[in-house]
Amino acid sequence: MEIIKADHLSKLFGPVKAVDDVSISVKEGEIFGFLGPNGAGKTTTIRMLTGVLTPDSGSAQICGIDIHTNPLEAKMNMGVIPENGTVYSDLTAEQNILWTAKFYGMDSISRKERADELLRHLGLTERRNDIVRTFSKGMRQRVSIACAIIHSPPVLFLDEPTGGLDVYSRRLVIDTVRIMNGKGSTVLITTHNIEEANELCTTISIINKGSIIATGSPEKLKKTFDTAKYVEIAFEQPVKKELFVHEGISRVETHGDKMRLYTDDPDKAVKYLAALAEQQQVKILSIATSNPTLEEAFVQLTAGA
Amino acid sequence: MMDLKIFARSILMVTEKNMRIYYYKGSVVIFGLLFPFIMFLTFFIGRNLDLVLFFPGFLGMMLFFSSSSTGPLITPWEKREKTYERLLSLPVTLESIILGDIMAGALFGVVITTIVWIASSAILHLPLKNAGLLAVTVLLGAFTFAAMGTLLSSPAMSNPSNVMMLSSLVRLPLIFVSGIFIPLSQLGSWEWILTSLSPLTYLVDLFHGALNGDAVYPPWFDGVILVIVILLFIACAKLIQQRNLVKGN
Numbered sequence: 151m152e153i154i155k156a157d158h159l160s161k162l163f164g165p166v167k168a169v170d171d172v173s174i175s176v177k178e179g180e181i182f183g184f185l186g187p188n189g190a191g192k193t194t195t196i197r198m199l200t201g202v203l204t205p206d207s208g209s210a211q212i213c214g215i216d217i218h219t220n221p222l223e224a225k226m227n228m229g230v231i232p233e234n235g236t237v238y239s240d241l242t243a244e245q246n247i248l249w250t251a252k253f254y255g256m257d258s259i260s261r262k263e264r265a266d267e268l269l270r271h272l273g274l275t276e277r278r279n280d281i282v283r284t285f286s287k288g289m290r291q292r293v294s295i296a297c298a299i300i301h302s303p304p305v306l307f308l309d310e311p312t313g314g315l316d317v318y319s320r321r322l323v324i325d326t327v328r329i330m331n332g333k334g335s336t337v338l339i340t341t342h343n344i345e346e347a348n349e350l351c352t353t354i355s356i357i358n359k360g361s362i363i364a365t366g367s368p369e370k371l372k373k374t375f376d377t378a379k380y381v382e383i384a385f386e387q388p389v390k391k392e393l394f395v396h397e398g399i400s401r402v403e404t405h406g407d408k409m410r411l412y413t414d415d416p417d418k419a420v421k422y423l424a425a426l427a428e429q430q431q432v433k434i435l436s437i438a439t440s441n442p443t444l445e446e447a448f449v450q451l452t453a454g455a
Numbered sequence: 456m457m458d459l460k461i462f463a464r465s466i467l468m469v470t471e472k473n474m475r476i477y478y479y480k481g482s483v484v485i486f487g488l489l490f491p492f493i494m495f496l497t498f499f500i501g502r503n504l505d506l507v508l509f510f511p512g513f514l515g516m517m518l519f520f521s522s523s524s525t526g527p528l529i530t531p532w533e534k535r536e537k538t539y540e541r542l543l544s545l546p547v548t549l550e551s552i553i554l555g556d557i558m559a560g561a562l563f564g565v566v567i568t569t570i571v572w573i574a575s576s577a578i579l580h581l582p583l584k585n586a587g588l589l590a591v592t593v594l595l596g597a598f599t600f601a602a603m604g605t606l607l608s609s610p611a612m613s614n615p616s617n618v619m620m621l622s623s624l625v626r627l628p629l630i631f632v633s634g635i636f637i638p639l640s641q642l643g644s645w646e647w648i649l650t651s652l653s654p655l656t657y658l659v660d661l662f663h664g665a666l667n668g669d670a671v672y673p674p675w676f677d678g679v680i681l682v683i684v685i686l687l688f689i690a691c692a693k694l695i696q697q698r699n700l701v702k703g704n
């Protein structure tokens with residue numbers, strides 16, 4: 151069953167097409183990753199899906215409930231960590247969590263139990279009675295997570311939940327997402343960390359300039375770009391970039407002291423490079439071929455953004 | 456049915472949040488009590504005004520200021536602090552946020568005004584003609600001006616000092632055109648038109664009826680006007696906030 155469904159969502163901000171005809175469909179139990187460069191339209195899409203922003207056109211459904219015609223019921227089914235949103239800094243960690251829980255009609259015993267459990271799990275037990283204003287960014291984000299999952303929602307929206315967090319907080323967030331998913335929550339997450347997406351998500355959509363340009367499992371996305379392999383080479387002396395303009399080499403990038411040459415045929419490229427070194431009388435320090443990672447797929451897809 | 460329950464709950468939760476964060480603060484309460492006292496000293500002392508005659512106007516001004524003082528700032532504060540976005544993603548609608556903001560302002564106004572009325576009655580031997588009407592008046596007035604405060608918070612401004620200015624610009628002049636300093640019965644026709652445009656006029660008139668029994672309009676008339684004004688303020692606040700939801704700010 152489709153738990154999150156967006157149909158032709160569009161949003162203009164003045165002349166900026168922030169989101170242009172985006173449709174997505176996330177099935178029950180999935181962890182759906184939303185990847186894209188800065189300004190691609192990820193946050194705008196999530197805001198429309200969570201009822202925080204009214205779309206210019208298109209519709210969105212959460213668990214089959216339309217978010218714009220039936221916002222209360224739709225929102226009962228979701229937990230959200232907004233990108234630009236935080237918990238109340240004048241309340242304590244526990245007050246924030248308990249207050250949020252009341253919105254979902256949880257009784258006082260289950261509110262308390264669940265809050266205790268989450269505070270413990272998120273390492274906040276000792277600071278539970280401190281005003282959030284005194285918290286670090288990572289601790290605030292953990293309170294935010296607790297508020298988002300206090301009611302064990304069927305759907306979780308997380309907009310860059312790990313942005314700016316240290317390794318410990320990041321792991322805690324990722325583990326929590328996994329646990330919630332294991333308990334049946336469907337997750338939509340945006341991140342800039344491609345390895346994180348690769349490791350966590352069952353499906354990934356890549357969005358650029360307001361439009362979705364690719365969707366698939368991480369492995370499938372990587373395979374799509376299997377054709378775009380590269381050769382990485384380091385010479386003893388600098389070599390002019392123009393010399394790499396050659397049939398079969400599609401793109402050249404400098405990576406520190408190495409040159410990275412994208413090609414359909416690494417074998418042929420290596421032979422050409424060997425001949426080139428011979429001809430220019432420069433020594434090759436190292437040479438390696440590699441299959442692209444998800445990061446490569448991402449960079450290629452969103453090139454020129 | 457289910458929706459109605461969620462809706463009612465969301466209004467209460469927004470009210471609770473507002474009371475805790477924005478009203479239940481020493482500074483807000485002290486200012487709420489001190490401000491009318493200062494106003495009282497400024498306008499009444501040394502002018503040889505009849506205290507009993509002017510007390511209904513004073514109480515109206517009191518309720519007006521206390522119910523509408525903090526409301527204009529809540530949404531701008533929340534937008535600046537970035538808690539607004541999270542609030543919107545909880546099971547709320549714009550209506551529940553608007554009504555929750557109004558409830559909190561009204562509650563604060565009722566509490567402050569009641570304290571002031573009890574204290575003043577104890578000291579000044581004030582008349583009370585109709586206790587039931589007084590209760591209704593306090594409630595109606597509190598909601599009217601809390602709704603005004605919420606309307607003032609609706610334009611998209613995340614800068615609270617802009618809102619403060621707008622709020623003062625709208626609220627301060629009202630006290631001079633509402634029959635507080637000059638009884639309605641003594642106004643010329645030109646002044647009368649101006650006064651009848653101010654909702655505060657009808658609240659002050661109701662207070663006159665409830666306390667001194669010298670109202671100019673029948674109470675039902677004042678009441679109906681205030682109810683219409685409340686609905687109008689809510690509708691405008693909703694319209695403006697809906698537009699903000701489209702513009703994304």
Ligand SMILES: Nc1ncnc2c1ncn2[C@@H]1O[C@H](COP(=O)(O)OP(=O)(O)OP(=O)(O)O)[C@@H](O)[C@H]1O
Pocket residue numbers: 163166167168186187188189190191192193194195233702703704
């Ligand atoms: N409220 C707004 N008013 C005007 N323009 C906006 C508004 N919100 C977003 N935009 C514009 O819409 C585009 C998409 O922004 P959005 O925040 O959705 O990107 P994003 O993919 O989340 O980027 P990031 O990775 O940096 O968070 C950008 O060009 C942005 O400037």
Ligand SMILES: [Mg+2]
Pocket residue numbers: 192193194233309
């Ligand atoms: Mg974003």
